[in-house]
Amino acid sequence: MTDAFTYIGSELDIFASATNWKQYFSQQLQPYIRGDILEVGAGIGTTTRILCTGKNRSWTCLEPDVQLVNRLIDSLYTTTLPIEPSVVNSTVSQLLPDQQFDTILYIDVLEHIENDANELITAASHLRQDGMLLVLSPAHQMLYTPFDRAIGHFRRYNKASLKAISPPGLKLKRCFYLDSVGLLASLGNRLLLQSSMPTPKQIWFWDRLMIPLSRWLDLLLGYRIGKSIVAVWQQCSALEF
Template identity: 55%
Template sequence: MDTTTIVYAGSELELFRAATRWKEYWSACLRPYVSGRVLEVGAGIGGTTGVLATGREDEWVCLEPDPALASRLRAAAEAGRLPRTCRVRTGTLTDVAASDRFDTILYIDVLEHIEDDRAELARAAAHLAPGGHLVVLAPAHSFLFTPFDQAIGHFRRYDRASLLGLEPPGLRVAAAFYLDSVGMLASLGNRLLLRSGMPTEGQIRLWDRAMVPLSRRLDPLLRRSVGKTVVTVWEAP
């Protein structure tokens, strides 16, 4: 595969970099499933790595198909801005050796960018070690799909049922839930009333500083049954 031809078209990575409360929230929910040897698919500019990797993992492999973004990741790792366990590979899952196994495989805001998502998850399942976890976090609800989604290369948004429907062969569901109930209401309002495309920095700050803390309190009361982000975790036997 010639990875030099792969250039990420999205512009949201820098925009959402400052959403620190949101990252703290979802990472706290996912951390119990992250251990051992970790493969992060579509590592981007290291936003997920920086918030989720603790340095106590055996190894954290950042897999990124865009050579320019992979170079940024390597520079960050060499400068000590990422945990010492981090290793960077340029490519996609098809470039990973068939015999390579991981205890955790992560798709954090990545699966929606992959056209054949079912085949992708089946490939990921083949790389899971016994007892390992395949973790997907993705934007929720097709009725919230906007020109912004299209502009940054999203093929779709998911709901709990559609994501569960992609269950890879040989794995079982360990968890499935929504996050950010308050943010969902804001997104729905934007979709119906404002109809704006790319969110502004001010909108991101308002959401992160005011709405995410409310969601963090409200979501458990709602049993994480509603939200603008959906999470599914599968486990290998």
């Protein structure tokens, strides 16, 4: 068990209803998710239920907040999943050296970690050969708002800032944006991010109306703009660099 840690955010429940968004990013990430999975910062399990499809050997949910761990256990064990996830109250830095994974996920988590570069270096040490490290985070520091601050975001990312924290020994295979319509709306009037917490109505509007449009526009724009960013690294041999 980790030392006492309390997550200050309160957005997990309200964003749990964003099913279109979760299905969308799941579709984008699934090609890289394989083998034994470590999901860092699993929260209350909404992402686990979307991404855990049964095509993997194992799924480990890592969560440092003990209160969230209790909710996570209740949530996952009352839901029928193709693989029964294990839940660990810990952080990546507390894993044993021999705990190795084929895929490590940071889904809306890395922005909450102050020393993000060291976090990824530690995570990379738990990747097997050819293993994948996936990060999905909010994009563009110019969109940083009271909402980000209220839920403990240290930053938002772009391609350059994610590339700058690439862990040694890992190759950045892809880096792309999602949710172009959400970005345009935020630039125009901060529809979702103008206050310290979006309302359920705003989340519904974004998820039900904007995300379906983003699926089409993102593809048309080649995933070059968006309100969220995805980075995919792979553990490579020295000969590949």
